[in-house]
Amino acid sequence: TSGAQALLTDPVRLCLRTNKGEATWATGVLRASRSTSEQVVLEANTQAVGLGLTGRATIEFDGMVRVDWQIRPQAANELRELVCEVPMPAARAKYWYYYPDRSRSWEDHRPGALPLAGVALPFNPTIWLGDEDRGLQWWTEHDANWLPGDPTQALTIRREGDRVVLRLHLIGKPVRLDPASKVTAPGGTAPVGQLSYSFGFQATPVKPRTRDAWDLRSTTLFTPTLEVADRGPDGKSGLDQYARHGVRSISLMDWTDVLCDNRASAPEKLRHFVKECHQRGIQVLVYFGFQV
Numbered sequence: 001t002s003g004a005q006a007l008l009t010d011p012v013r014l015c016l017r018t019n020k021g022e023a024t025w026a027t028g029v030l031r032a033s034r035s036t037s038e039q040v041v042l043e044a045n046t047q048a049v050g051l052g053l054t055g056r057a058t059i060e061f062d063g064m065v066r067v068d069w070q071i072r073p074q075a076a077n078e079l080r081e082l083v084c085e086v087p088m089p090a091a092r093a094k095y096w097y098y099y100p101d102r103s104r105s106w107e108d109h110r111p112g113a114l115p116l117a118g119v120a121l122p123f124n125p126t127i128w129l130g131d132e133d134r135g136l137q138w139w140t141e142h143d144a145n146w147l148p149g150d151p152t153q154a155l156t157i158r159r160e161g162d163r164v165v166l167r168l169h170l171i172g173k174p175v176r177l178d179p180a181s182k183v184t185a186p187g188g189t190a191p192v193g194q195l196s197y198s199f200g201f202q203a204t205p206v207k208p209r210t211r212d213a214w215d216l217r218s219t220t221l222f223t224p225t226l227e228v229a230d231r232g233p234d235g236k237s238g239l240d241q242y243a244r245h246g247v248r249s250i251s252l253m254d255w256t257d258v259l260c261d262n263r264a265s266a267p268e269k270l271r272h273f274v275k276e277c278h279q280r281g282i283q284v285l286v287y288f289g290f291q292v
Helices: 237-245 267-279
Strands: 013-020 021-023 029-035 040-050 050-062 064-074 078-087 095-098 119-123 124-132 133-137 154-159 163-171 175-177 195-204 217-222 249-254 285-288
Touching: 013 050, 021 124, 064 078, 124 154, 124 163, 154 217, 163 195, 267 285
Parallel strands: 217 249, 249 285
Antiparallel strands: 013 021, 013 078, 029 040, 040 050, 050 064, 064 195, 078 163, 078 175, 095 124, 119 154, 124 133, 133 195, 154 163
């Protein structure tokens, strides 16, 4: 959830198909191995058609969830498909964002409104779906152990009725499994003894939204700065225009000749500027530098 609003229509699901057909995971046992005010760690085990699944979810105080999980064969088997599904309400998943392809021009990077036809992507380390107020981000560090049937559709986002489903196509080609094997990466000719994955999920916004620059009607004033408070022949100054447009706070640059020096270059002019701002209901924040 985010702001007491559900981000998922159903639990995140791991879909599995072997050479014996579709498989259903048995109901596992969930236990908390750690529980503090800053972090909760949940662990679970389950199985399906001769495969064992071990999962560990680390939930941080800010809502970040890291999921580490492994699939181990209990007997020789063949994995045909492995897909992770993240279903969200269609009304919530209006926009999307992804990590840009650095090999292409920035103009080709076009996140924004989720296309009606959905999206298909090669591997991408992060996907965000949401609306103007909240959303859900998924990410992973690398594509290790991904073997999609079509590399150009390693990730898909599809509209399905009142849902939008993000699918992570982890395995889409036959992978032989053998508990005696020491191999942990699919794609070769040898059977695999274990498949491991690590994902992250983060509900956004990370913390409750408070007033921002738009609410505060804040602006930054660069050179010239203090002279803006000087009145012209008509008795008005540049500050009157700021006040007329609703500015309530000004971040003041160049009030000192040396960046991060707390001594004003023209103390009397600075006092006059602040006084004129306060008369118009404008607060002043003197800028020290991005370090402060």
